[in-house]
Amino acid sequence: MASTTVASDLATLTRHTLAGLRMLLVFTLLLGLAYPLAMTAVGQVAFPWQASGSLVRSDGSHTTDRSEAVGSTLVAQAFEGAQYFHPRPSAAGDGYDTLASAASNLGPLNPDLVAAIEERKDAVAELEGVDPADVPADAVTSSGSGLDPQISPEYAAIQVARVARERGLPVADVEAAVEAHTAGRDLGVLGEPRVDVLELNLALDDAH
């Protein structure tokens, strides 16, 4: 008796598994091909710039062609030159590596992290000629993705004097450029105020 029950249970499970297989194949056509391809078509028609990665040329104008782009306004890239605003530290690969987006994942009590923060704070303070106590948190911490395209208005503010000096510009001009590339909270309450580093640097390059 028991063995026939097991056999019939197995037969039932096999029948259901085959029905499941047919179901999955049809789902794959609908959800795995038709849906993403349709969305891709909608994106390329309705939002071609965003859907292609928010790319910009060296004069800051929008493009969907990677060969003429110098970066994406949404993705941080390394800026080391003294005439540029600098992004946040990055834990993505060796820094700003888009094939290895990552946070440091170091815990809040980790002594290595504390040491790295102190070191960065001193370096930033020296570079910008400010008191270490005035260096904001985003300047000394790596972001969630390692590709954070933005910095806080506070971090931008302490970089203004250096950038103005290096470019031989009045401080007020650089302050105005920062102001123009600062976004407030979305709808007044969502997220935080921020400055897009690539857009700001390209605007300075383009104007001067």
Next chain:
Amino acid sequence: MTAVSTPVLAAVAQALVLVALLAAVHAPLGAYMARVYSSPRHLRAERLWYRVVRVDPDAEQRWTTYLMSLLGFSLVSVLVLYGMLRLQQHLPWNLGFTGFDPAGAWNTAVSFTTNTNWQWYSGEAAAGHLVQMAGLAVQNFVSASVGMAAAIALVRGFARSGTDARIGNFWSDLTRGVTRILLPLSLVAAVLLMAGGVIQNLDPHTALTTVEGATQQSLGGPVASQEAIKELGTNGGGFFNANSGHPLENPTPFTNLVEIFLLLLVPFTLPRTFGILVGDKRQGWAVLGVTAGLFTASLALTTWAEMAGPGAAPQAAGAAMEGKETRFGLAGSALFAVATTATSTGAVNASHDSLTAPGGGLVLFNMLLGEVAPGGVGAGLYGMLVLAVVAVFIAGLMVGRTPEYLGKKIGRREMTLVALYVLTTPALVLVGTAAAVVARPGLAGLQESGPHGLSEVLYAYASAANNNGSAFGGLTSGTPFYEVTQGIAMLAGRFVPIALVLALAGCLARQAVVPATSGTLPTHRPLFAGLLATVAIIVVGLTFIPVLSLGPVVESLS
């Protein structure tokens, strides 16, 4: 000097915008979903669909048959996904990536089929577009629909009486969940995300030259379409390694709010559907009240912890910004972290490993709670209904009456199933954690030693067994030991509870309704809601206090 600072006011306002949006759609979407699962009519396209697939969508199934269909479907899902991952180099749009190794493919196939979306790999460095679209994203849809089907089957168990344990038709529930709920909502969500800057193309990753002349890879991929269902189906598997912290997956505070809204949408609306289907909306309000209360408490505490920023590293930096993106800030990251762990999503927009010690402990607690406040799509509702049965049972013991819930007697058989359900995930979490901290290959994966190391392991097994999928990123889980043991935890953590829930549904559907008397405990009043919340916390508390004490609690105190 104002008493409350601008960031705090903005944090509160941001949460209130979210609440307002969820409240606005609660009643209409809840009613719509109730119609989806109770209407006898099929759409014309669905009839064609059932003919092609050769299933009978009108055959009422006993719970055993329903379970067989569900398991059969999930079994082929694991096998097909495993095959796609192993054979990636032979598939189109593979971007030059090779197949996954056996342990890795097993882990990922189980992970996406069980709605967990634990990821040991980095999407941008391992998965081509076809595997993402036709493999992973398909499971994002169907695993979510499977969870909803199981929840609806349990609700039918309460709503029906005197049947021979028939609880609906799995194929019809599975199909309608996709075609009438998840797919239409995803279409809208994907368009919103693209408008906000999420990429959607089929381009490979190619190099561009940056302003300073360095080379950086420009990324491509059908991200918006996948991002939509990743959140809506409480899946959480990121297209890229940084998940929703990646600026191409979640570019602005606006898209952040859209994503949080999506991942809370179905879990917070299903209690309404439940109330309608059992013929008493007040029962839905009671369940919603408990989930909303627990969620609000967790959100308030976590946001406070992140904004206060205790701990050596946040103190040194001036704020807990390690692992967080500028555009989301402390509040936008805390809101996402609570929403993703209180549902079973597991997407992250910040590094959970770098949260403050109390913040990290709180999001861990959300998962240990069994993800019932509000929980994953479907899984949250059936988890909460099981706890409601425990609550009426305890109340019954106190007054010496046979417990009843929604007119059904909770007898020995029902309580046995419920007790097994409550024990399953804690057993998987604690046995898994214990094994990892005594086995050498387990210890090898730890980035940190001491209490934070224990938190990393506990978080990993809590995430796997509860089908969450988020990680304390420090743990190196891409080793055969973690890939295999976590795969087992995910599989058992998904299907053992579902089997028990469907068995319970069968038992309940067979019973006649017991008319309510003056001695019946009303289960729609605040008294019962309070009891239910207490039961949820006490069950998890008694189970996990020892291990929590050794991990996050020690860390918070040091």
